[in-house]
Amino acid sequence: MIVVKDIKKTYRMGDQSIDALRGVSLSISDGEFISLMGPSGSGKSTLMSIIGCLDRPTSGSYKLFNKEVSDISDDELARIRNEKIGFIFQSFNLLPRFSAIKNVELPLIYSGVPSEEWRKRSLDAMKAVGLENRIDHKPTELSGGQQQRVAIARALVNNPGIILADEPTGNLDSKSGEQIMAILQNLNEEKGVTIILVTHEPNIARFSKRIIHIKDGAIVKDEKNAHRNFVSALKV
Amino acid sequence: MNINETFRVSLEALMANKVRSALTMLGVIIGVTAVILLVSVGEGARKYIETELTGLGSNLLIITPGKVDTKGGFRPHSVGTVRKLSYDDALFLKRRSQYLKEAVPVILGTANIKYSNLSRDTTVIGITPEYLNLRILKIESGSFITQVDIDTKKKVIVMGKTTKKELFGHENALGKLVTVGESRYRVVGIMATKGVSLGMDFDDVVFIPVTSAEELFDTDKLFEIISSVKRPENLNAAIAEIKELLIKRHSNKEDFTITSQSDILSTMQTILTIMTGVLGGIAGISLVVGGIGIMNIMLVSVRERTREIGIRKAIGARHKDILIQFLIEAITLSILGGIIGIILGAGFSIVIPYFLPFYLPTQVTLWPVLLAFFFSMAVGIFFGIYPARKASLLDPIESLRYE
Numbered sequence: 001m002i003v004v005k006d007i008k009k010t011y012r013m014g015d016q017s018i019d020a021l022r023g024v025s026l027s028i029s030d031g032e033f034i035s036l037m038g039p040s041g042s043g044k045s046t047l048m049s050i051i052g053c054l055d056r057p058t059s060g061s062y063k064l065f066n067k068e069v070s071d072i073s074d075d076e077l078a079r080i081r082n083e084k085i086g087f088i089f090q091s092f093n094l095l096p097r098f099s100a101i102k103n104v105e106l107p108l109i110y111s112g113v114p115s116e117e118w119r120k121r122s123l124d125a126m127k128a129v130g131l132e133n134r135i136d137h138k139p140t141e142l143s144g145g146q147q148q149r150v151a152i153a154r155a156l157v158n159n160p161g162i163i164l165a166d167e168p169t170g171n172l173d174s175k176s177g178e179q180i181m182a183i184l185q186n187l188n189e190e191k192g193v194t195i196i197l198v199t200h201e202p203n204i205a206r207f208s209k210r211i212i213h214i215k216d217g218a219i220v221k222d223e224k225n226a227h228r229n230f231v232s233a234l235k236v
Numbered sequence: 237m238n239i240n241e242t243f244r245v246s247l248e249a250l251m252a253n254k255v256r257s258a259l260t261m262l263g264v265i266i267g268v269t270a271v272i273l274l275v276s277v278g279e280g281a282r283k284y285i286e287t288e289l290t291g292l293g294s295n296l297l298i299i300t301p302g303k304v305d306t307k308g309g310f311r312p313h314s315v316g317t318v319r320k321l322s323y324d325d326a327l328f329l330k331r332r333s334q335y336l337k338e339a340v341p342v343i344l345g346t347a348n349i350k351y352s353n354l355s356r357d358t359t360v361i362g363i364t365p366e367y368l369n370l371r372i373l374k375i376e377s378g379s380f381i382t383q384v385d386i387d388t389k390k391k392v393i394v395m396g397k398t399t400k401k402e403l404f405g406h407e408n409a410l411g412k413l414v415t416v417g418e419s420r421y422r423v424v425g426i427m428a429t430k431g432v433s434l435g436m437d438f439d440d441v442v443f444i445p446v447t448s449a450e451e452l453f454d455t456d457k458l459f460e461i462i463s464s465v466k467r468p469e470n471l472n473a474a475i476a477e478i479k480e481l482l483i484k485r486h487s488n489k490e491d492f493t494i495t496s497q498s499d500i501l502s503t504m505q506t507i508l509t510i511m512t513g514v515l516g517g518i519a520g521i522s523l524v525v526g527g528i529g530i531m532n533i534m535l536v537s538v539r540e541r542t543r544e545i546g547i548r549k550a551i552g553a554r555h556k557d558i559l560i561q562f563l564i565e566a567i568t569l570s571i572l573g574g575i576i577g578i579i580l581g582a583g584f585s586i587v588i589p590y591f592l593p594f595y596l597p598t599q600v601t602l603w604p605v606l607l608a609f610f611f612s613m614a615v616g617i618f619f620g621i622y623p624a625r626k627a628s629l630l631d632p633i634e635s636l637r638y639e
Contacts, residue, residue, distance in 0.1 A: 054550060054632045075554045082552020093547045093636060097252050109241045110552040154551065 001161070001194065002028040002051060007060035009046050009217075020046040021057070022217040030161070031192045033185070035205035035225075038214035044198050045166060047214065051196060052085055052164045053077045082110050086155025090167035092147040094139040094154075101126060101135035104153045111158055125153035129183055145176025152183055162194045163187065169204055181207045185230065242557075246565040249537070260533045261573035263526025264615065268577025268608045269584065270519035275604035276585035278512025280597035285504045289497055295468045296370070297336075298495045299329075299461040299478060320457040321492060323446060325482065326364075329463065332481055335474035337466045338366040343449040344459035349442065350415040351403040358399050359441045360416065362449020370464055373438065378410045378425030381445050389447040391416075394425040398439040416444070417452050471496060516604065520611065526573065527615035534566050534623035538630075545627050546635025559628040566620025567613060574612030578605050 009021040020043045028034060036044040049055040050062060053069060062069045064080070072080070081087075094103045104122040113121065126132050129149035139147050148168060155163055165184065169177030185207055187193045197208060205211050206229045213221040250257045301321045326341035333339070343362035348355055367373075368380045378394070385392050393414060400409050400423075409423045421444065430438035450456055465474045475494050483490050538545070545558055582605065585598040 049633050052550075075556070078549070078552050078554040078557075081550060087550050089636065093543070093550075095544055095547065097248065106548070107551040109238070109245075110548075110554070110557060115238065115241065158552075 001030050001065060002026070003061075003063040004047075004051070005061040005063075007047075007050060007057040007062060009043070009050065009055070010058045019217055021050075023060070024214075024217070024219055026212065026219065026222075028194065028196065031188070031194055033188045033195045033207075033209040034197065035208040035211045036196065036198045036214060037200060037202070037205050037211055039200060042214045043217040044214045046217075048164055048166055048196065048198050052087060053081050078110070082107055083158050084160050084162060086152075086158070086160040086163040088148070088151050088155050088163065088165040088168045090170040092139070092144075092151045092171070094147055094150055096139050099136045099138055100131065100142065100150045100153075103139065103150055104157050106154060107158050113158075122153070122157055125157040126150075128156060129153045143176070144172050145179055148172060148176070148180050149183065152180070156187070160193070162196065164196050164198075166198045167200075168197065169199070169201070174203075177204065242561055242564055243568075245561055246568050249541075249565055250568060253537075256533060257569060260529055261569050261576065263529035264523065264570050264573030264612050265526075265577040265580065267519065267523030267526040268574050268612055269581040270522055271516055271608045271611075272578060272581025272600070272604055273584050273588075273598075274515035274519045275512055276581070276598040276600045277596065278508060278515050279599040279601050279604075280585075282505060282508040282512065283599045284597040285508065286501065289501045289504070295465045295471065296497045297463045297465065297471070297474060297478065298497075299463065299482070300459075300493050300495065301457065301491065303490055303493055321461060322456050322458060323450065325485065326458065326461045328485060329461065329478060329481060333474070333477055335465055335467075335470045335477055337464045338370055339461055339463040340364050340367045340370055341446050341458045342367070342460050342462055343446055343453060343455070343457075345449065345453045347417045347452065349399065349403065351409075351412065354403050356399060356402050358396075359436075360449065360452065361441055361443050362446040362452075363443055364446055367443070367462070370462055371438075373430060374428040376426045376428040378423070380425055381443060385445045386447050389451065390445060391419055391421045391448055392424045392445065393421040394427060394443040395423060396427050396437075396439040396441045397429050398437065399442055400426050416442070419452065421448075471498075516607075523608075523611060523615060526612075527570065527619040530566050530569050530616060531619035531623060533569075534562060534620055535626070537565070538562065538623050538627040541627075542630060542635045542638040545630050546632050546638065549630070549632035550636060555628040558630075559624045562624035562627045563617065563620045566624065567616035570612045570616025570620075571609075574609050577612070578608060581608070 004024060004026040007021055007024045008019065011018045011020055024043075024047060036047060038044045046055070050057050053064070053072075056070060065084075069077070094100075095106070098106075101119075101122050104125050105118050108118045108121060109115075123132065123135065126135055129152050131146060131149050131153065134142060134146060134150075139150065142150065148171075163184070168180050168184075172180065181204060184195050184197070188195050195208070197204070199205055206225065206227070209225055209228060211221075211223055211225050212219055299321065323341045326339045329336060330339040340363055345360050345362075346357060347360045348357050361367075363381065364386055365381050365383055368375070375394070376397070380394055381392065384390070393416065395403075395409065403409070403414065404412070409426060412423050413420045414423060415421075427439070427443075432438070444452065463474075463478070465471050475496070478494055479490065482492055486492070548558060582600045585600050589596045589598055
């Protein structure tokens with residue numbers, strides 16, 4: 001599903017150029033649960049932005065669903081982000097002015113889904129993260145863990161095949177973090193959603209099926225996680 | 237993103253900053269109000285002039301001594317070398333013309349009028365009896381100048397309302413003798429109130445027979461000949477005829493000018509249209525300044541909401557969606573301001589004249605309202621497009637990291 005070949009990404013900062021990725025090759029198939037690990041500045045977030053079609057590589061090839069991404073127009077990439085990919089961020093990135101359910105609805109207004117269905121679909125997504133009784137709360141009225149669950153509901157509302165999570169537990173205490181991981185693991189197990197997680201915490205990475213270590217813009221280790229942990233004991 | 241949703245999102249964003257939105261709109265409101273108000277004053281003046289002039293009769297032709305090439309408008313009083321127009325010219329025209337109904341000779345001057353110990357300098361108009369109907373004037377008491385008065389150069393005087401009041405107060409003036417210049421005139425009539433018409437106060441004048449005026453001012457030069465055409469459709473034929481008759485009579489020289497009421501009207505219309513345009517244009521500048529205010533605030537708003545833009549882009553908003561969202565915000569500000577401005581401008585135009593100590597005719601017409609509306613919308617688009625484009629071109633990754 002995702003095939004990355006020899007991707008490089010160079011940022012220009014004034015007259016300095018920084019190589020964020022120096023030739024990364026990787027392939028990810030349907031239903032995987034991957035952790036991208038590495039210290040900060042290793043290029044893992046850059047790689048995730050490219051996989052998430054938010055950014056384009058300087059060189060190399062990236063095929064998503066057998067299509068070369070560099071051939072896809074910006075508008076088409078926006079549609080792919082809208083329908084095929086869900087994003088979860090470390091800082092939740094909810095719109096503070098909107099209620100929880102309005103935040104969850106947000107991807108629907110950019111999709112072709114008729115507006116009569118918005119409410120039902122976002123309600124279903126809120127149920128999936130166990131927040132159906134918090135729909136009218138503003139993000140500021142929710143705890144960090146709840147905000148992240150709203151963000152997950154927003155990522156889920158268009159039923160994407162891929163969820164990209166950038167340090168989703170980074171701003172949370174360990175209990176809330178585990179709750180988030182439980183939801184992600186559940187999505188992966190039950191619905192077969194491919195999950196790509198960026199983290200620097202081994203504690204979080206241990207929930208995934210495959211762990212890829214990145215350092216200085218290159219993959220240094222790509223391993224199956226034989227001792228995978230499950231958090232299914234934690235019901236949400 | 238459908239258009240209803242875009243509108244809702246834009247309105248919500250504007251409502252989130254009520255004071256700021258209101259202040260931003262204020263620029264447009266003031267601009268549009270000024271446009272409507274000033275154009276209404278201009279239009280009112282135009283309408284006023286039009287009513288006044290057509291009230292004088294549309295079939296009038298005014299013949300003045302001296303050749304002026306420009307048509308209509310204000311002519312300098314020609315004295316000296318200009319060949320005169322005489323009472324006989326007027327009689328001749330009336331006798332020989334087939335198109336003219338009347339040709340009234342008019343002598344205009346100023347004289348001192350005395351009654352007992354009161355005196356007043358006022359305008360003296362020497363005319364023939366037909367003047368009354370031609371100028372649509374009315375007698376209140378007594379009678380107007382008669383043909384017999386003309387023929388016998390009788391020293392009779394008909395007074396305007398104001399002149400009568402100044403000299404006689406509430407006393408009956410009919411039959412009394414007043415001194416005009418050095419001769420004594422008998423008051424035979426009092427005019428009904430006419431009021432000020434085109435700068436001439438018809439209540440502060442006196443009328444005497446044109447033949448008596450010749451003696452009073454010791455002149456046979458007419459100020460003008462006012463003539464009326466039998467049928468308005470023959471106006472141009474009448475002009476040609478008068479020219480032919482008078483040129484022949486004046487030894488083949490065209491030393492007079494014929495002005496029709498419509499010439500004057502169109503000249504005044506032109507002047508007032510230009511004036512209205514200038515006023516509207518000046519007011520329009522403030523509308524543009526209001527537009528710059530919108531742009532300024534939209535730029536601030538784009539910067540403040542960088543993260544929101546990043547989020548929207550990450551979850552699937554296209555360039556176009558972001559562009560339209562911010563553009564609609566700018567247009568909503570300008571149109572809302574425009575509508576409020578139109579209401580205020582029209583309201584002020586209607587209400588203000590009632591509170592002014594002087595007469596200010598105003599006329600709210602449709603075109604400045606439409607113009608102001610579409611202009612304010614155009615201002616919104618013009619000044620909104622730059623911030624909106626800026627928003628739509630933001631890089632999603634950088635926007636998401638923006639604090």
